[in-house]
Amino acid sequence: MKEQEANRRAWDRLARENSQFARTATDEECAQPLLALDRRGWLPGSVRGLDVLCLASGGGWQSILYAAAGANVTVVDLSPEMLNRDVVQAKARKLSVKTICASMDDLSELSDGSFDIVHHPVSTCYIRNLLDVYAEVGRVLRPGGLYISQHKQPTSLQIVERDHRNRYVVGVSYYHSGELPAVPDTAYREPGAVEYLHRWEDLVGGLCRAGFVIEDLSEPRRGNPKASPGDFRHRGMFVAPYVRIKARRQSPERQVADAPTLWTPESS
Numbered sequence: 001m002k003e004q005e006a007n008r009r010a011w012d013r014l015a016r017e018n019s020q021f022a023r024t025a026t027d028e029e030c031a032q033p034l035l036a037l038d039r040r041g042w043l044p045g046s047v048r049g050l051d052v053l054c055l056a057s058g059g060g061w062q063s064i065l066y067a068a069a070g071a072n073v074t075v076v077d078l079s080p081e082m083l084n085r086d087v088v089q090a091k092a093r094k095l096s097v098k099t100i101c102a103s104m105d106d107l108s109e110l111s112d113g114s115f116d117i118v119h120h121p122v123s124t125c126y127i128r129n130l131l132d133v134y135a136e137v138g139r140v141l142r143p144g145g146l147y148i149s150q151h152k153q154p155t156s157l158q159i160v161e162r163d164h165r166n167r168y169v170v171g172v173s174y175y176h177s178g179e180l181p182a183v184p185d186t187a188y189r190e191p192g193a194v195e196y197l198h199r200w201e202d203l204v205g206g207l208c209r210a211g212f213v214i215e216d217l218s219e220p221r222r223g224n225p226k227a228s229p230g231d232f233r234h235r236g237m238f239v240a241p242y243v244r245i246k247a248r249r250q251s252p253e254r255q256v257a258d259a260p261t262l263w264t265p266e267s268s
Contacts, residue, residue: 003179003194004103007126008078010192015059015081021190022082024060024089025068033065040218042148042246043117047071050116053140056104056123058082060089066119067095074098074115076107078126105132113142120149122242125157125195128179130202134210143251147212148244150220152188156241157197161185166229168238174199187232188241203243212247219243 015022029036034043044050048070054062058077063086067073075097077083083099090097100109104120105127118137124130137147160171160183172180180195189195207214223236235241 003126003128004078006192006194008080010190011058011077011079012081013192014190015079015085022059022085024085025064029065030068030093033069037062037065037069037119038148040216040244040246042216043146047117051114052117052119053110053115055118055120055137056126057119057121058086058099060085062119062121063097063099064089064093064095067097068093071117072096074100074110076100076102076104076110078103103127105129105136107136107140110140112139115140115145116142117146117148120147122150122152124149124198125152126193128196130198131206131210134206134212138210138212138249141249143249145249147207147247147249149247150242150244151198151203152195153219153240153243154197154199154203156188156239157195159183159185159187159235159239162229162235166234168235172197185235187235204245207245207247211250211252213250214245214247216246217243 037043047066050071052066052071052073054066054073054075056077057063058075058079059082063073063075067090075083075086080101083101086097086099102109104123118141124133127133141147154174157180158170158172158174159168161169162185163169176197180197204214219240220242222233222241224233225237227233
């Protein structure tokens, strides 16, 4: 698919350029890996011995921190260059990390119910059909498994420019379908990547329909009131760029039990 090739090239380039999005784990972070990964307390107190999938998160940060905390780590990413950073960092730190080059919506190399945690940073914007991703995550997670994901908020992707009064202009329809058009404001867009807007009914509703219960939701603050217009932190004060979701996979039995029933006169 052309969007996969475009996104693979874009992230290979970002990795080679040592982008901020390809930052590897530091010694200080590895000394307290769970604190670095989870400042909100969403993870269990220990992940030692747990099976963790770092989904679309190559780059040598999440996978290394989970491995340093004692988890059995698999990292899936579309970009070979990003995965190479995981390999290099794991070798340097004498950690074990399994890498798989694949798209987040096709985890066919992974068995059903093989993970306790799926940790998924911002990346669903690169996939046309978000529900395919949720279905695959639900398949590879064990019942009761934890899914932590972060996404670009739809309004952020609707912004096209900043006007002469430093107001941010919503110029992409909320119901836009297909890949997003190129726009002057690229504060929260990656150069060369093909991106898609996912509405809240898919981001949140789709997660529930895929068999997950949402336990918490946060909006990471990326704004700074002292930032100058044109800086991404200035825009972040007006439009929240990201949403982070903590969800739990229900067991199939629980999903059936909780399903709404149809009232009939005979049942009264």
